[in-house]
Amino acid sequence: MCCSSALSLNSFMFGLDTAVVNISSEEEVEVEKPSPLSAQTHRAARQPLSPITGHVFPPSAGMSVGAPRGLASSGQKLITEILHPLSAAEEPLSPGHDVTISAEKDKPPGKNATVTSLSCSSVSQQEPGLTNGTPLEISSPASASVLISRLQLDCELEADAHDPFGSGEPRDLFVTVDDPKKHVSTMETYITYRVSTKTTRIEFDLPEYSVRRRYQDFDWLRIKLEDSQPTHLVPPLPEKFVMKGVVDRFSEEFVDTRMKALDKFLKRVADHPVLSFNPHLNAFLTAKDLNKRQGLALLTKVGESVKNVAGGYKLRARPAEFCAMGEYLDTFSQKLGTIDRISQRILREQSEYLTELREYGTVYSAWAASEEQLQRPLEGVAGCVTTSCGALEDLSDNMSQDFLPVLREYVLYIESMKNVLRKRDQVQAEYEGRLEAAVLRKQEDRTPIPVEVEKCQDKVECFNADLKADWERWQRNKRQDFKQLLTGMADKNINYYEKSQAAWESLITLLQEKQTEDKTSDTN
Amino acid sequence: MAEDVKEESVASNDESDQAASDGSLSNTMLTEGSCLLRRMEICVAEAEKRSGKNAVSMQETYTVYLVETRPIDAIAEGHNPPPDSLWRRYSEFELLRNYLIVTYPYIVVPPLPEKRAEFVWHKLSADNMDPDFVERRRIGLENFLLRVASHPVLSNNEMLYHFLTKEHGWKEMVYETGFQTKADSRLRALSATFRVRSPHKRLVEMKHYSDGLQSHTSQLLRARTRVADRLYAVYKVHGNYGRVFSEWSAIEKEMGDGLQSAGHHMDAYAASVDDILEEEEHYADQLKEYLSYAEALRAVCRKHELSQFELEMASQDLISKKQQLRTFSLKGMTNKLFGQEAPEQREAKLNLLEELIAEGEETVKEKTAECDEHAEKAWADIVRFKDQKDKDLQEALINYALMQISMCKKGIQVWNNAKECFLKM
Numbered sequence: 022m023c024c025s026s027a028l029s030l031n032s033f034m035f036g037l038d039t040a041v042v043n044i045s046s047e048e049e050v051e052v053e054k055p056s057p058l059s060a061q062t063h064r065a066a067r068q069p070l071s072p073i074t075g076h077v078f079p080p081s082a083g084m085s086v087g088a089p090r091g092l093a094s095s096g097q098k099l100i101t102e103i104l105h106p107l108s109a110a111e112e113p114l115s116p117g118h119d120v121t122i123s124a125e126k127d128k129p130p131g132k133n134a135t136v137t138s139l140s141c142s143s144v145s146q147q148e149p150g151l152t153n154g155t156p157l158e159i160s161s162p163a164s165a166s167v168l169i170s171r172l173q174l175d176c177e178l179e180a181d182a183h184d185p186f187g188s189g190e191p192r193d194l195f196v197t198v199d200d201p202k203k204h205v206s207t208m209e210t211y212i213t214y215r216v217s218t219k220t221t222r223i224e225f226d227l228p229e230y231s232v233r234r235r236y237q238d239f240d241w242l243r244i245k246l247e248d249s250q251p252t253h254l255v256p257p258l259p260e261k262f263v264m265k266g267v268v269d270r271f272s273e274e275f276v277d278t279r280m281k282a283l284d285k286f287l288k289r290v291a292d293h294p295v296l297s298f299n300p301h302l303n304a305f306l307t308a309k310d311l312n313k314r315q316g317l318a319l320l321t322k323v324g325e326s327v328k329n330v331a332g333g334y335k336l337r338a339r340p341a342e343f344c345a346m347g348e349y350l351d352t353f354s355q356k357l358g359t360i361d362r363i364s365q366r367i368l369r370e371q372s373e374y375l376t377e378l379r380e381y382g383t384v385y386s387a388w389a390a391s392e393e394q395l396q397r398p399l400e401g402v403a404g405c406v407t408t409s410c411g412a413l414e415d416l417s418d419n420m421s422q423d424f425l426p427v428l429r430e431y432v433l434y435i436e437s438m439k440n441v442l443r444k445r446d447q448v449q450a451e452y453e454g455r456l457e458a459a460v461l462r463k464q465e466d467r468t469p470i471p472v473e474v475e476k477c478q479d480k481v482e483c484f485n486a487d488l489k490a491d492w493e494r495w496q497r498n499k500r501q502d503f504k505q506l507l508t509g510m511a512d513k514n515i516n517y518y519e520k521s522q523a524a525w526e527s528l529i530t531l532l533q534e535k536q537t538e539d540k541t542s543d544t545n
Numbered sequence: 546m547a548e549d550v551k552e553e554s555v556a557s558n559d560e561s562d563q564a565a566s567d568g569s570l571s572n573t574m575l576t577e578g579s580c581l582l583r584r585m586e587i588c589v590a591e592a593e594k595r596s597g598k599n600a601v602s603m604q605e606t607y608t609v610y611l612v613e614t615r616p617i618d619a620i621a622e623g624h625n626p627p628p629d630s631l632w633r634r635y636s637e638f639e640l641l642r643n644y645l646i647v648t649y650p651y652i653v654v655p656p657l658p659e660k661r662a663e664f665v666w667h668k669l670s671a672d673n674m675d676p677d678f679v680e681r682r683r684i685g686l687e688n689f690l691l692r693v694a695s696h697p698v699l700s701n702n703e704m705l706y707h708f709l710t711k712e713h714g715w716k717e718m719v720y721e722t723g724f725q726t727k728a729d730s731r732l733r734a735l736s737a738t739f740r741v742r743s744p745h746k747r748l749v750e751m752k753h754y755s756d757g758l759q760s761h762t763s764q765l766l767r768a769r770t771r772v773a774d775r776l777y778a779v780y781k782v783h784g785n786y787g788r789v790f791s792e793w794s795a796i797e798k799e800m801g802d803g804l805q806s807a808g809h810h811m812d813a814y815a816a817s818v819d820d821i822l823e824e825e826e827h828y829a830d831q832l833k834e835y836l837s838y839a840e841a842l843r844a845v846c847r848k849h850e851l852s853q854f855e856l857e858m859a860s861q862d863l864i865s866k867k868q869q870l871r872t873f874s875l876k877g878m879t880n881k882l883f884g885q886e887a888p889e890q891r892e893a894k895l896n897l898l899e900e901l902i903a904e905g906e907e908t909v910k911e912k913t914a915e916c917d918e919h920a921e922k923a924w925a926d927i928v929r930f931k932d933q934k935d936k937d938l939q940e941a942l943i944n945y946a947l948m949q950i951s952m953c954k955k956g957i958q959v960w961n962n963a964k965e966c967f968l969k970m
Binding site for chain 1: 754757764768772774775783789796935938947953956
């Protein structure tokens with residue numbers, strides 16, 4: 022997987038030059054821009070997207086590229102001639118914005134960041150004046166370290182142990198959600214949470230922020246992110262609606278569980294090399310009064326174009342690797358569902374066990390009342406049983422508050438990912454449809470392949486690249502998250518047994534002391 | 546349990562050893578010579594299935610138990626003779642016990658293990674032929690013999706001795722004692738309701754205590770059964786984790802091995818509950834013993850009440866007869882005046898009445914003595930019993946606590962193993 026991601030870097034590398042260029046001429050919006058690609062990559066897009074095999078696709082008839090603005094240079098190179106981005110630095114490394122930034126700040130971006138930052142959509146802070154194909158001299162000292170860190174792309178998994186969100190990079194944006202407070206007004210009652218930000222990024226005017234947000238603000242942010250970054254996977258939010266009668270929306274447990282999920286959501290977004298630079302996130306984190314109507318409407322319009330245009334086309338074949346992703350997601354989702362059901366069943370059984378155990382303890386107490394010598398031992402047993410009950414209650418509470426919500430959140434995450442896959446399919450379908458039509462027309466009356474077709478191809482390429490990068494990221498995070506989740510579950514169970522054991526052991530001491538007491542009093 | 550006694554008696558033949566670890570010996574009234582268990586090693590070694598024809602000539606399968614005995618002095622002298630042994634059925638043990646109850650109404654006679662499996666948590670077999678049940682019964686029967694053979698009073702009983710040594714003809718011997726008739730009449734009397742005018746305070750208290758003990762132990766046994774059922778369910782459901790982790794591991798690359806191994810540990814966790822609950826049955830058996838003991842205690846108190854009642858009846862009878870006599874004398878006066886009866890008839894009646902009174906006084910004396918003796922002996926045995934109960938149950942509770950600790954340790958180990966697998970994911 023690591024290998025392919027590195028190699029797939031190659032496939033969209035070309036696109037990026039032009040993407041950068043193109044965007045600078047269009048709106049300065051942070052939306053995925055289809056970038057016209059060379060003939061080679063055109064071909065590559067036609068095939069199932071697998072790691073570049075070194076195939077050379079000469080520009081063939083009917084595939085006049087017509088790339089605007091002198092794209093031809095990158096287009097005419099043979100793929101095999103184009104150096105791997107991870108190799109020597111001679112190749113025009115059009116850096117993603119991250120690199121640019123670090124050039125200014127003398128800080129290398131993390132290894133993962135380089136992969137995803139080179140996606141087409143991360144363009145809010147592009148370097149003006151970068152021309153495609155022109156070797157770009159990155160004189161900043163950061164560039165070398167950028168390369169080095171890219172070389173380490175594949176081996177970052179160990180670092181994940183310390184960084185629960187698995188990015189392994191020095192982070193410059195920290196967010197926290199805490200301090201829930203209830204607000205009662207005449208119209209409604211709702212909870213707000215404090216969202217604290219600490220950052221060194223220049224996109225933020227201040228190094229620290231503290232604002233209050235409610236759930237619907239988070240929901241707004243999520244929608245905006247999805248709209249503006251449709252090729253990226255946006256983390257899920259906890260469920261919006263809760264059955265009024267069934268769940269108490271203002272109970273401590275519910276609020277706490279929701280808050281943890283919101284915190285996780287925001288941390289994941291902040292950790293994402295593309296999403297974290299989204300201006301909506303910026304607004305969310307900094308605006309005193311989140312006025313949702315102003316300023317950012319423009320962004321949504323462009324984003325929607327991506328969503329809506331792709332409708333109406335049928336995909337012929339989903340490339341193998343995306344099929345594999347889809348299958349994985351389906352099976353994984355199924356397994357998580359099973360685990361959820363098992364966990365709920367365990368909670369139910371534990372609850373019944375707890376009920377009986379409590380009753381059991383009271384029988385010992387009742388008996389103790391009618392005994393003399395045995396009173397203390399019986400009371401002792403009753404006490405141990407009570408302690409075990411308490412410990413069991415804690416275990417069950419933990420499982421239902423910490424374990425189950427995370428499990429469910431991942432199911433939502435999987436659904437999001439599937440949606441992105443579907444969107445990708447649509448984009449590819451549109452491209453294929455248009456291409457077919459264009460080819461036919463060309464054959465009929467020699468009409469050249471329109472620009473839109475190439476734009477579609479770029480879209481596909483970018484989308485695929487983004488998706489693959491995000492997939493890698495998601496897989497890493499998933500591994501970390503589940504490692505944490507399951508070890509947490511093990512810890513809680515261990516905790517429960519430890520508490521119970523301690524209680525019984527102190528009883529033994531007590532009873533054995535008593536036994537020796539009795540023996541000595543017997544002999545006296 | 547009474548097994549301690551066996552060890553104790555093998556270890557030392559010193560009769561003056563009062564500070565025994567088992568309370569039943571330290572409070573012993575060893576007036577009649579050392580109890581049987583000090584002279585003889587006893588155990589119930591095996592159980593076997595037999596088939597045969599029963600009393601109504603129907604084929605039946607039953608279990609027999611091998612009772613082995615060995616004289617202790619032979620062992621002490623360094624010889625190692627093979628044990629004598631004979632086979633006994635559960636019904637024969639019952640016969641022995643019933644005989645002892647009738648013969649020693651003031652003794653809290655040790656109980657037998659339950660006839661049918663009760664307080665069974667659902668996975669456990671309630672079948673009398675089930676090997677686990679048979680095994681636990683074997684232990685219970687041995688325990689019964691050890692308790693009886695170490696009892697200061699019961700151990701001297703001849704029928705007990707023959708039970709242990711005389712395979713054939715023992716039953717007939719017991720029946721010949723005629724205890725059956727006494728048993729039947731006693732049974733009838735006990736089941737009747739009667740009120741005692743001046744009850745023995747301490748024994749009445751004991752009767753109430755025995756009711757409480759019975760109620761508490763049976764409640765505890767029921768509650769424990771329910772807890773066991775629930776615990777079983779909790780553990781077994783975790784086995785499902787094993788399966789799903791295994792399935793999940795199939796689609797994972799790096800996480801696969803860790804998940805798979807963790808799944809195995811979840812299976813182990815689910816399986817561990819069987820042993821845990823099997824061990825707990827031993828604790829349940831100890832509780833059941835004292836549930837039965839409570840009944841035996843109650844019976845002793847009730848029998849005293851019966852004696853007391855009979856005494857009161859006899860006294861009442863005597864009083865009324867004496868009353869009759871007085872009336873008779875008075876009547877005599879009136880008769881003299883009115884001449885109702887012939888002097889010979891009167892004479893005869895008078896003599897009869899005086900005889901009856903004399904008899905009645907004897908009866909009252911006997912009954913009083915009986916009652917007092919019963920009360921005295923009963924109280925002595927009850928004190929012994931209380932002490933034994935306190936020590937036995939305290940030890941049972943300690944063992945129960947140890948079982949719980951063991952269960953916790955196993956749980957910690959399994960989850961630690963699983964955690965290690967998770968960390969390797």
